[in-house]
Amino acid sequence: MIISKDTKLAEVIHHNYQLIPIIYRFKIKFGFGDGTVEQICKKNNINTEFFIEIVNLFHNEDYYSTDKLQSFPLKYTVNYLLKSHQYFNRVKLPLIEKLIHELFWEDASNKKNKDILNKFFVQYRKEVIEHTTNEEKEVYPFILEIEKCYSENKTDDLCISKLKHKSVKDYQESHDELNSALLDLKNIIIKYLPPADNSDIIERILTEIFRLEKDMADHTRIENTVLIPVAYKMENELRKKIK
Amino acid sequence: MNKVTFIIAEKSYVIRTGLIKIINGFPETSVIKEITDAGKLKKIVNNNKPDILIINSKLLDDAHEDIREMFSEKMKTKFVIFVGTKRESEHFSYFDEKISVDDNKEEIIKKLQTIITSKLPEKHKADSVELSEREKEVVKQIALGKTNKEIADLLFISVHTVITHRKNITRKLDIKTVSGITVYAILNNIIDIDEAV
Numbered sequence: 001m002i003i004s005k006d007t008k009l010a011e012v013i014h015h016n017y018q019l020i021p022i023i024y025r026f027k028i029k030f031g032f033g034d035g036t037v038e039q040i041c042k043k044n045n046i047n048t049e050f051f052i053e054i055v056n057l058f059h060n061e062d063y064y065s066t067d068k069l070q071s072f073p074l075k076y077t078v079n080y081l082l083k084s085h086q087y088f089n090r091v092k093l094p095l096i097e098k099l100i101h102e103l104f105w106e107d108a109s110n111k112k113n114k115d116i117l118n119k120f121f122v123q124y125r126k127e128v129i130e131h132t133t134n135e136e137k138e139v140y141p142f143i144l145e146i147e148k149c150y151s152e153n154k155t156d157d158l159c160i161s162k163l164k165h166k167s168v169k170d171y172q173e174s175h176d177e178l179n180s181a182l183l184d185l186k187n188i189i190i191k192y193l194p195p196a197d198n199s200d201i202i203e204r205i206l207t208e209i210f211r212l213e214k215d216m217a218d219h220t221r222i223e224n225t226v227l228i229p230v231a232y233k234m235e236n237e238l239r240k241k242i243k
Numbered sequence: 244m245n246k247v248t249f250i251i252a253e254k255s256y257v258i259r260t261g262l263i264k265i266i267n268g269f270p271e272t273s274v275i276k277e278i279t280d281a282g283k284l285k286k287i288v289n290n291n292k293p294d295i296l297i298i299n300s301k302l303l304d305d306a307h308e309d310i311r312e313m314f315s316e317k318m319k320t321k322f323v324i325f326v327g328t329k330r331e332s333e334h335f336s337y338f339d340e341k342i343s344v345d346d347n348k349e350e351i352i353k354k355l356q357t358i359i360t361s362k363l364p365e366k367h368k369a370d371s372v373e374l375s376e377r378e379k380e381v382v383k384q385i386a387l388g389k390t391n392k393e394i395a396d397l398l399f400i401s402v403h404t405v406i407t408h409r410k411n412i413t414r415k416l417d418i419k420t421v422s423g424i425t426v427y428a429i430l431n432n433i434i435d436i437d438e439a440v
């Protein structure tokens with residue numbers, strides 16, 4: 001399904017429930033009535049076109065293009081990315097950690113299994129926080145400044161001095177490590193962890209990890225194919241002008 | 244995990260999408276490339292060496308010539324030809340399978356299942372789970388926080404060999420990170436939880 005402005009928002013959710021957190025990220029509250037995407041976006045002060053692009057990107061991963069998304073002001077994209085950071089750090093990761101605490105084994109392996117899983121996850125959470133904090137404190141602000149200099153056609157000292165020490169290129173860091181940790185966790189639980197005695201919790205943990213993985217992959221994709229390339233292009237044009 | 248890889252060479256978007264949807268219905272498969280242009284066929288297939296190539300007969304000059312001669316000799320690719328209605332009864336001796344646009348659901352699924360199944364044993368063998376004693380020793384040292392150099396010195400092997408072991412360990416266990424390998428080592432009593440860094 002390709003989502004358009006005239007699609008009913010309720011139908012979008014019925015079609016793909018994985019979009020629930022995405023809708024939430026735009027601060028649309030459930031109980032939104034029978035409106036179309038456009039109507040509900042307007043009511044919530046959301047740029048409809050941007051909303052449609054983000055939702056389609058998440059939904060039609062395989063063949064959706066990022067060209068259109070690149071044309072929006074970067075602050076829209078940054079704002080969306082910030083919201084998803086919050087969601088990872090404040091909602092999803094704490095939830096998975098809590099579920100890990102709830103696991104239990106009747107035999108003597110209980111403490112060991114829990115401790116080791118917990119240790120792995122706490123470490124992973126720390127890495128995610130480091131990554132997102134760096135983006136929030138360094139990468140995103142720098143990119144927004146570049147955009148500001150670029151769009152206001154500024155080549156004054158302030159902009160020059162910023163470009164002197166930094167480049168968007170420095171931020172093309174890899175997301176592989178974080179992704180590998182999630183993949184490892186899935187495989188450990190699926191293949192190597194002794195079966196827990198409350199297997200319903202295992203089921204929930206796995207489901208949450210798969211969802212998080214998809215959500216994060218989408219997030220990373222926006223960073224790598226929209227945010228960084230667009231900012232890099234602006235930076236290069238700015239550098240040309242300065243010379 | 245090692246998956247059975249497909250390349251689909253087909254101009255029509257509708258047909259390509261349909262084939263991908265059917266293939267994705269099988270676990271342990273992955274469509275790695277789509278080709279729409281006959282000119283790029285040779286290069287893309289040679290570079291990617293898929294397990295299975297599905298190709299529309301229209302993308303070949305002559306579908307009755309030996310398709311294997313187009314590609315590098317080392318490939319173990321199975322070749323599936325995709326044909327339109329008119330060639331219904333025609334036989335293509337150089338292909339492992341023929342799929343027709345007129346095939347019904349059961350027919351196409353059976354054909355694909357057969358050809359995928361023929362590729363699975365070698366995939367499964369490649370990721371056989373048993374670690375060798377040597378690999379277990381390397382797992383232990385990784386979990387203890389040792390560097391490649393330290394492991395090499397300790398086990399009297401080259402750093403290069405350590406790296407090879409690590410690659411094999413990751414492939415067999417499907418675990419990439421040091422923390423992941425550490426969890427594995429503790430769960431399997433290769434090291435004690437207090438020894439882990």
Ligand SMILES: [Fe+2]
Nearest residue numbers: 081132135223
């Ligand atoms: Fe991010």
Ligand SMILES: [Fe+2]
Nearest residue numbers: 135175220223
């Ligand atoms: Fe990131």
